[in-house]
Amino acid sequence: MHRTKTRHATVEAHREAVRRLLAPLRTPDRIERFPLLAALGRGLAEDIVAPLDLPSFANSQMDGFAIRSTDVPDDGAELRVAAPVPAGIAPAELAPGTAAPIMTGAMMPPGADAVVPIELAVPDSFPVPGEPATVRLPAAAAGNFVRNAGSDIRTGELALAAGTFLGPGQLGLLAALGFTEVPAYRALRILLVTTGDEVVEPGSPLGPGKIYDSNATLLETSMRQAGLEVTRTGISTDRPGELTGLLRRHTPDVDLIVTTGGVSKGAYEVVRQAMEGHDVEFLGVALQPGGPQGIGTFDGVPVLGFPGNPVSCLVSFEMFLRPVLGALFGSPAPRPAVRARLAEALTSPPGKHQVRRGTLRPDGTVGLEGGAGSHLVSALAHSNALVHVPDGIAALAEGAEVEVWML
Incomplete structure (x- = not known):
């Protein structure tokens, strides 16, 4: 049943909840044998043992x-x-x-x-x-x-462990070992739904109070870059019945539903209303941006509700969905994480993990792009990194060391 009580969670706790939600999707019937080139970007589903020495002769x-x-x-x-x-x-x-x-x-x-x-x-x-x-x-x-023979790898040694991301280096090793195909996970099928009466498709007339939909493009491209198959429905209005009908038309053909918008505490939160009677919870996560989140199942299909502001929905994908898919299925690969020194001071709200947009420079410093607002799409477009300020840190001075995820 729909839970109306709002609770709060840490970033780590919500990421674990997303992992538990999606873990049942890792089933044997999702494993296929792909030709090496077709396996690029997928996750290895089984351990691979070397059938010969590399090199095979001195x-x-x-x-x-x-x-x-x-x-x-x-x-x-x-x-x-x-x-x-x-x-x-x-x-x-x-x-x-x-x-x-x-x-x-x-x-x-x-x-x-x-x-x-x-x-x-x-x-x-x-x-x-x-x-x-x-x-x-x-x-x-x-x-x-x-x-010497076997100086790279010996017969019977573990060549690649299940869960390994299959990039060029990994596929090259498999080719060197004589493999022509590899067991990997089939891509997840995602239903992506953006919501809001105020949102219109790019290219349409922009009337008073209307905004162009950037969320769908941000998320679909992020998901496709991560190896997911995406079905994009177009924009759903703020009428709950329309959203419910749209979801039911697509649920038989998808593995996961992702919505954007309609998950906060306002009077017209369409995703909350459409999920009445379903096992979906709406909560606040100690994250800025990206605090309002929804999680559960709709007609038995896992559903994640992301906030409606563009940067919030992208940060939600990067903080929760992307790393969980990588951990469960080996794909996508983790974002490269580096340490960098702030080029300027910053402040962070108490009790929240803040994610800022930034640019990592050749000298090892990271400059912030824009402010902390969740609507700053231009700042996101000029960034090459996400800058992490963990919960419990209220301020950092220029030169302070931070963790940076490269985009």
Whole structure:
């Protein structure tokens, strides 16, 4: 049933509530096997164990000469030049007293245990293949410029753990191990609904008291960037019955409903009214901006209600939905978090975790963009970071260190 009592929660507590709400979506039927390129940006659904060594054979790290290290004393030695070893062949055993020209990545000849770079040889060039030649080389310890088999990863070792975000590096490792496909989570389907009689679509006539809808664009692009499939309904009016009907038309085809607006304590909060009779709670989170939040289920489908101001809804996504999806499904990847020093002083309201927009500069300082207001879309557009001021901190001086999430 709808709960009318308003309670308050910390950022951490509400994020955990969002995690509990969405955890049942992590089911085996959401796992598919994707070709490597199609898996880019998804989360790995199962542990991957290496089926072979990487490298699978000892090979040269440099262009140079493969030698037996015991053939070259400390003061160097002159060795006969053996047949060259290009990449991609299985070479013959290296005879004692000889040095084999070897290319980077080529297999080490049996018997050879070190490589001397070509620039240290005298002469410092490879002889013409087939012509008798000698080369003077300095001493080299066993293992010098040799990539041993399994030095990257060994057969049977954990290559990637379930929950890993699959970026180019991870997919490159899977390709190097011989995989052509990978088990990953299917993207969640999100129904995105913006509400408000005062909101109109960009490009429409802007009458008195009307504003263009930026929330839908902010959130849809953020969600698509995070790998989600988004259905955007257009703008719902402030009539609860219309919103209820709109939601019911789409709930059979989505995994999660996200609304913006209509979750505060005003007289015409349409999301609150439309959720009457459903297991949805509206609460205040100790967050600025983004304090008013809704959470629960509508006809059995998880629903999150974000505030209506543009920056508030984006901060809500970044603070709650994005990190929870990353933790549950391995995608999207966490925002890179760095420490930076404030380029100016700031104040923060008591009892709230404040999130400010800012620009991280090359000198390691972060400058604030705009004020703390939740309507400052221009300041957001000129920012490349979110600046965090935790609960319990009322003021920070210029030069104070803060945590910054890169956007």
